Amino acid sequence: MSLPSPLKVIATALALTLSSASVLATSLIHNVNGYHTTEHSLEQFEALAFDQGKVLATGDFQALAEKFPRAKKIDGQGRTLLPGLIDAHGHVLAQGLLQSQLELRDLDWQETLAAIKKYSGQVEPGQWLQGRGWNQVIWAGKEFPERKHLDALEIDHPIWLRRIDGHAGWANSKALQLAGINRDTKAPEGGEIHRLANGDPSGILIDNAMALMERAIPAPSLQEKKAALTQAFELALSLGLTGIHDAGVDEETLEAYRQLAADEAIPLRLYPMISAAEKNLQQLLAAGHIGTPQDRLYVRSIKLYTDGALGSRGAALLAPYHDRPNEKGLLLYPESEVLSLLKLATDNNFQVNTHAIGDRANQLVLDHLYTLHDDKDQKPFRHRVEHAQVLQVADITRFTELNLIASMQPTHATSDKNMAGDRLGEARLEGAYAWRKFLDQGTRIAAGSDFPVEPVNPLFGIHAAVTRRDRKGNPQAGWRMEEAMTPAEALRAFTLDAAYASHQEAVIGNLEPGKFADFILLERNIFEIDPQKIWQVEVDETWVEGERVYQRRP
Structure with missing residues (x-):
């Protein structure tokens, strides 16, 4: 039934008013070199219209x-506009x-x-001196340090310093004493205590053995965690990150996130x-997902560790380490427990994101996922x-059948290039940091940094993905360049495919109409400059x- 004429007039006027309000609220940023990736190509544009937080x-x-016509005009001043970058693997x-x-x-x-x-002069009396980032691989001799080196500094604090990869720690004698770690202490399964010739602990703890130390260190309070998370948010925004996949949080950190949200x-x-x-x-999985893809906080996955890291020789290998013929690394869980955890997650409709560095750990994860797939389709x-x-x-090649995502960190390749050959030998490098092999078979790469293992800056990752050189330009021809990404592939790995990896590609990842207007402006065009300068x-x-x-300049 049609409306009476007077009501039609009122309805039309109201519609025009609402339409005008929408147009008046619209912003139009122009004079930009815009780029984003779609499922099939890299697209360029010179202007972006958005309204009420969404791309028009x-x-x-x-x-x-x-x-x-009435949109608010914003002059982009010739800068480069990209979708907001997403770090698919960081530790906030x-x-x-x-x-x-x-x-x-x-x-x-x-x-x-x-x-x-x-x-040590900045540490309050009675407090622990804590830090991170040491890397014996870049030291002369490449040997692990010992507690005696810290003891010789005559510092009156317990000292605990995590290795750059977070899979080993270095303690002084005072810290070992407070933690009750001595020659009689047994390493837990999936961990190792380095020992001196007389059997005493050297001061180096690997993987699960680190918990022996860290249970003795006062944990940050919930409020301290919220403050630390907020600091990390600010840093991330200043570097162009509008999304982060936090790779493993405990219940209290999850509560800190919920309170902040x-x-x-x-x-x-x-x-x-x-x-x-x-x-x-x-219990956490039984409670179900937290949030939706549209929310700032979205939880629907678990993080499972299977092995350690290559630098600390904790990565689980099928054959012994090239530079330690008697070692094959560590599995952090028994194989049967890995399968049980995978099943627990999938039974509760949670995605599983499994840390696997060595070829044995990767094969184990694949075998278990294929076992689950026999009973229930794992692709979704x-x-x-x-x-x-x-x-x-x-x-x-096994990644394709189960629609698995390779969540990889390009800067790891440029940081590890001088060490990986020592640990693996040349033959095993064929399947290492193999981005091109994954991409060519259609596997999506969700790119990240693994911060604070590597710096937070995602442009460091795009640079490493394209050049396979470190930020000093080494090696000049790139390290195993046959595995490099194109600039468009690198951008996609840090945007659309990272969004796909969190089931959010319908709302973020590029700047298609209807998606959130998450974007960044760069002072230079990364598609036109010397690729070696991208990180700058x-x-x-x-x-x-x-x-x-965030704005760098007022």
Whole structure:
């Protein structure tokens, strides 16, 4: 039945008023070199229209100006506009806490000792001296340090310093004493205590043995965790990240996230993975997903560790280490327990994101996922292998059948290039850091940094993906360049495919109409400059849902 004429007039007027209000609220940023990736290509544009936090259109400025004549015009000043970048594997709390601890990244042996001694003057009496980032691989001799080196600094604090990969720690004698670690202490399964010739602990603890030390260190309070997370958010936004997949959180950190979300204090998109080591895992999974793909906080996955790291020789290998013929690394869980955890998660409709670095660990994960697939289709879960760092080439091809995602960190390759050959030998490098093999078979790569193992800056990752050189330009021809990504592939790995890996590609990942207006402005065009300079490019502005949340220059 048609409306009476007077009501038609009123309805038409109301519609025009609402339409005008929408147009008036629209913003149109122009004079930009815009890029985003779709499922099939890299697309360019010179203007972006958005309203109420969502993208309306991208394209030619003149056409969009005519379509939205009353839109607020924002001059992009010739800068490069990209979708907000997503780090698919970082450790947000660890990064926030590190900002108030000692960072030892990239220091040689003497610089490391000097930094520890200098920092000790800032530590309050009775407090632990904590830090992270030492790396024996870049020291002369490449040998693990010992407690005696810390004891010789005559520092009156217990000292605990995590290795750069987070899979080993270095303690002084005072810390070992407080933790009750002595020659009679047995290493837990999946862990190792390095020992001196007389059987005493050397001061180095590997993987699960680190818990023996860390249970003796006072844990940060819930409020301290919230403050550290907030610090990490601010750093991430300043570097162009509008999304982070937090790779393993305990119950209290999850509660910190929930409180921040309730207070509307999360300024970017967080996808925390519940740690499989959490004692209340079964109850947390039974409670179901937290949030939706549209929310700033979205939880629907677990993080499961299977092995350690290559640098500390904890990565589980099928054959012995090339430089330690009697060692094959560590499995952090018995094989049967890995399968049980995978089944627990999938029975509760949770995605599983499994840390696997060595070829044995990767093969184990694949075997178990195929076992589950026999009973229930695993493809919809979009399970992820975190790192997927060293595989037999034949195992790489197995990713396609189960729709598995390779969650990889490009800067690991450029950091590990001088060590990987020592650990693996040349033959096993064929299946290591093998981005091209994954991409060519259609496997999506969700790119991240693994911060604070590597720096937070995602442009460092795009640079490493494209050049396979470190930030000093080495090696000049790139390391195993046959595995490099194109710039478009690298951008997609840090945007659309990272969004796919968190089941959020319908709302973020590129700037298609209807998606959130999450974007960044760069001071240079990463598609036109010398690729070796990509890591030097700075983020001028970061926008989340159409609001500017970071600006480098006023």
